[in-house]
Amino acid sequence: MRIAATINGQQMQADDVWPGESLLYVLRERLGLPGSKNACEQGECGSCTVYLDGIPVCACLVAAGQAQGRDIVTVEGLAGPSQLHPVQQAFLDAGAVQCGFCTPGLIVATHDLLSRDAEPTDLEIREALAGNLCRCTGYEKILDAVRLAASRMRAGG
């Protein structure tokens, strides 16, 4: 089947999609957007988190056909033309990136959290990111990154 959707602001199309494919597979293997990650492919780890019509979802749990005509934003679509999004910059500056496999999903999830709540408490950050597994960092520097991004974004950064 053919799938057409708006992805990171661009109209994109994939042909010969097998109906059993997930949105994650189509993004990674058919549309050249491998930034969303394939850590568990069953909705447990959050590493494939993307926006679907503005709502964060696990792309591995969305059937390819469900993406038809929808608006999708992936980690590849968050940075500006000349600079990183403040959430991306904060993950770098806080040392929240080690192997980086969880990073795209955590960045989308943090992007969503801070768009809803400009000044989350630590408990709120933990709740919001509880669906994103990280095996390298022990999460301390991820919390640092979210706090840093929030303060910079409040300051207009």
Next chain:
Amino acid sequence: MSTPTRAPAAAPGIAPDQQRDRASGIGGNAARPDGTLKVTGQFAYGSDLWADDMLWGVTLRSPHPYARIRGVAVGEALATGGVFAVLTHADVPGKNRCGLEHSDQPVLAEDVVRYQGEPVALVAADHPEVALRAAKKIAVDYQVLDPVTEARAALAPGAPALHPDGNLVRHLKLRKGDPAASAEVVVTGCYQVGMQDQAFLGPEAGLAVPDGLGGVDLYVATQWLHVDQRQVCAALGLPPEQVRLTLAGVGGAFGGREDLSMHVHACLLALHTGKPIKMVYNREESFFGHVHRHPATMRYEHGASADGKLQYVRAEIYLDGGAYASSTPAVVGNAGTMGIGPYVVPNVHVDCYGAYTNNPPCGAMRGFGSVQTAFAYEAQMDKLAATLGMDPVELRCLNAMSLGSEAPTGQIVDSQAPVAELLDRVRKMPLPPARAGGIGGPSALAAQRHGQPAFDLRDLPGGVANTTHGEGVRRGIGYAVAYKNVGFSEGFDDYSTARVRLEVIGGEPVATVHTAAAEVGQGLVTVQQQICRTELGVDQVVIHPVNTQVGSGGSTSASRQTYVTGGAVRAACQAVAGQAVALAQRQLGRTIADLRLDGGQFVSAAEGTVASLAGVLGSDIIEETVEWRHRPTYPVDPETGQGFAHVQYAFAAHRAVVDVDTELGLVKVVELACAQDVGKAINPDAVLGQIQGGSAQGLGLAIMEEIQVSDGMIRNPSFTDYLIPTILDMPPMQIDVLEYPDPNAPYGLRGVGEPPTISSGPAVAAAIRAATGLELHRVPIRPEHITGSMPGPAP
């Protein structure tokens, strides 16, 4: 050499948009060169690789832990539309064996399978689903056998031999002092540790590209390219020139990528079909596709004088190695030689066994044999303290190893060993506040009368599941200290190779570092850049793609890469700097005794800036390749375990504070405190990241992580059923980093990655014991162990 469309990239120097002050040398918090790629989704991991016209490879695995194979019929699978190849062991052109220490594992099973998940056949097809469905059509005729599922049973007389030489992989004997020593106070205990999974997030993946000349290029996420290359060459029957490996992006490793996974399989399919082959495991297959941490059963007896001085330790340690040897011999070596912890004991008698069974193969995982024994010896120290009526930290400090102590192997500890100081530091860190509404805090009613919320569910065990409002919740505090050898031990020729090139690009001096050492997330690429900046005085350092076109970097394991590859990069830089200085002096026509490179200039104390590096180099290129070794170690005596086995020890201590709902058995770790000696923090932020991440993995083993195996079958191969700590499970940490230099190591550094994984779990277990008063002999500690509905093994 053929190149895939989407391939691993060189890590660039400093991007123009990055701040200059992050381009620091050793001791600074330099930015990761791959960071921008990682936060934008551009970094190419093994599973992201892609080539035109590529096919997908999948693996058919045994459903049985032990069975004879009477026949394999591939006809129906091969006849499936879209399928290009179906291969079995008969299609392995070279030696059908691989293995890290013993070559005992078939690339594809022949007449017998020894564990559930053992690879039997391969399929290549034009879509992964087509390949999976075709694999299900392969008919394997199994004669199912009774599996051997327990290490002690495997070593008992009469057990069926799973390998030609029997079921014993290694027996390490450690004998020091009087084997029959006695003492006034004696405590004994039997402890068990469950099977832990590395649970790296990036699954096993890679891309094999045939070169059209009979050779192959393999892009793969791994920990040691050259040991992979050796095994792939043997299986393919090809020389190393025809099997070139390049490191793909690695999504975590923790020991789970030391053994081969899809390496040979993808190459076989690529050479057979003449097309690029991509293989990516899903999470379920990943649980069958790599080795795990050895489950352990351990019996300990500690004897002490009435004033608390340890007189003897006797221990018997059984490690279940599963179906193939992997790194079991070295894990046995570590568990045995360091199995009594960082304590001074005059009389030691340890027997440590590694056995073949039909359980999943076990091998390397962060902490490597030291994690299991630390749970046992630290529980024993607490038990001894309780019996003596002593403070558990005081007892540890009284018996702590220090500079000049004799380890149980007879090896003299010849650099700082601040065991007592580390314990003292974590004990003196401020404790977290008492829980509101609970013990030590205002009562819920009183708080409500004053209009205050009595408690926040999120602070309680069970969280927003609303399982308690504080009733039945007890707080406990526990301590543990541990040590770990750094680098490969027992006489292994442990080296790394670095090629450093210095040239002028765009008017600016640029260094390029080329090694085969795997970056797996820990930040080795950053450390290499920092060393080059310090040694060569240049800002711009490019990390060349990591491949087998340069000599071995050794394994990214054993906390060794900053030490060994860092040592190699430093040595190569020093050779390059020496040549640059000589070139400058030739151009100047005179010798300046203290001429050195700094900030892109040649400088001397007497003369200041003498010349610019760019000016002196011009179009010249200086390149040096250095193979660098740490000081040698030696095998231990086979009868006594005595010998200079380990090049360096690294130490960490933890304090854990937990709240336990004693009625439901739920645990919330409130805080972890850690003190660790790192010798020299090359990148202090990265050191903290290792301590935080390592501590989380130890916490996981203490309270939640276990591959549940029964009758040789894995019952929970998913992240739904195998739980790793989330951001809700991991508490805030206080961390104290000490820097006592090791005079034998580059810059005085110590390996960092493993010690925090070893001591955090035992501290959590101790805190739960303190909160509950239970002995708790097994980790992970489950709710039913705490509530008493299933208390675990008897001592």
